[in-house]
Amino acid sequence: MTHCPACERLRAPAADPLFIAELRQSIAMLHEHQAYPGWCVLFVKDHAEHLHELDPQVRADLMLDVADAAAALNRAFAPRRINYECLGNQLAHIHWHVIPRYQPPLDPDPRSVVWVRDGAQLHCGSTQAERLQAIRALRAAGLVGQA
Amino acid sequence: MTHCPACERLRAPAADPLFIAELRQSIAMLHEHQAYPGWCVLFVKDHAEHLHELDPQVRADLMLDVADAAAALNRAFAPRRINYECLGNQLAHIHWHVIPRYQPPLDPDPRSVVWVRDGAQLHCGSTQAERLQAIRALRAAGLVGQA
Numbered sequence: 001m002t003h004c005p006a007c008e009r010l011r012a013p014a015a016d017p018l019f020i021a022e023l024r025q026s027i028a029m030l031h032e033h034q035a036y037p038g039w040c041v042l043f044v045k046d047h048a049e050h051l052h053e054l055d056p057q058v059r060a061d062l063m064l065d066v067a068d069a070a071a072a073l074n075r076a077f078a079p080r081r082i083n084y085e086c087l088g089n090q091l092a093h094i095h096w097h098v099i100p101r102y103q104p105p106l107d108p109d110p111r112s113v114v115w116v117r118d119g120a121q122l123h124c125g126s127t128q129a130e131r132l133q134a135i136r137a138l139r140a141a142g143l144v145g146q147a
Numbered sequence: 148m149t150h151c152p153a154c155e156r157l158r159a160p161a162a163d164p165l166f167i168a169e170l171r172q173s174i175a176m177l178h179e180h181q182a183y184p185g186w187c188v189l190f191v192k193d194h195a196e197h198l199h200e201l202d203p204q205v206r207a208d209l210m211l212d213v214a215d216a217a218a219a220l221n222r223a224f225a226p227r228r229i230n231y232e233c234l235g236n237q238l239a240h241i242h243w244h245v246i247p248r249y250q251p252p253l254d255p256d257p258r259s260v261v262w263v264r265d266g267a268q269l270h271c272g273s274t275q276a277e278r279l280q281a282i283r284a285l286r287a288a289g290l291v292g293q294a
Contacts, residue, residue: 051231052217063210070199084198084233089248089258092228101236111236115260 006093007047017128020135022145023065025058026096030135034126036100036107036114038077038134040069040143044094051086051094062096069098072143076134080110153240154194164275167282169292170212172205173243177282181273183247183254183261185224185281187216187290191241198233198241209243216245219290223281230260 013019013027020028020040031039042065048054054062070082079100086096099114101107109116126134160166160174167175167187178186189212195201201209217229226247233243246261248254256263273281 050221050228052214052221052229056211056214059214060207060210063207064203067199067203067206074197074199081197081235081239082199083236084231085260086231087260088228089230089260113232113234113236113260113262116263 004047004093006043006091006095010043010045018131018135020138021143023068023143024061026062026065028065028069028138028143030131030138031097031099033122033124034131034134035117035122035124036079036102038073038079038100038138040073040098040138042066042069042096042098048094049088049092054094062094066096066098069096069138069143072138072141073098073100076137076141080107083113085113151194151240153190153238153242157190157192165278165282167285168290170215171208173209173212175212175216175285175290177278177285178244178246180269180271181278181281182264182269182271183226183249185220185226185247185285187220187245187285189213189216189243189245195241196235196239201241209241213243213245216243216285216290219285219288220245220247223284223288227254227257232260 009016010027016029018030018032020030026042026044028040028042031041033039044062073082077100079102081101083099083101084096101110156163157174163176165177165179167177173189173191175187175189178188180186191209220229224247226249228248230246230248231243248257
């Protein structure tokens, strides 16, 4: 296997400042971009590149993790809707983006995917205190370990 | 309920020229944009707007449908990878995009989501004969009714 930045990051997940919880088959992290408050990313624990190649039971449990993240996000942040994206275009380790969408002006283009905004807009400069507050809100809303 | 274009379309799904198959909880259609050959969309059969509000068993079966579509897509078109997106930003009826990604030049920007291309590029003008060929290829690769 070539070097995988996600596997590197998952070696000591709880030490990551964006760590939220260890779930059934994934590690939930807050996304570094908080232009959409509560945006989470779930990384599958064991390295795998293609969702359709996962063991069906692992995939089913991973999707339960995604559903739990969405439910917590909904309780904690009451977004207008939630976008679910498993892409792998830039990072070849299965991960799910669970992205809350809001009304303008917070969410300036609710009819488009978040990726149409340029990186500087996505990286809105949330502080570590704000990120920690979001992590705590998601945990309080039920996004906690399944072990 | 306000008028839903997806429900309208699903009234007689088999009559739709893009119809592929009726699955467990969804109707699989070829996407009208075939700039990424084999791009499918799975519409949940019974109107629902938010994935996290679906009955867990319905959601699990829907995800099996998505996995089946991806497996067939992989067998029929051998893409480099597959993007999975459930957005609802423009159509408030749960639907999953299962989008095959290829190497350039067919897929000119494999590091980005397909939506960064403008509509004219996405709507590459595939013919009805080409679309029918893709539908047949997906069915031959196993994307057939579960009933």
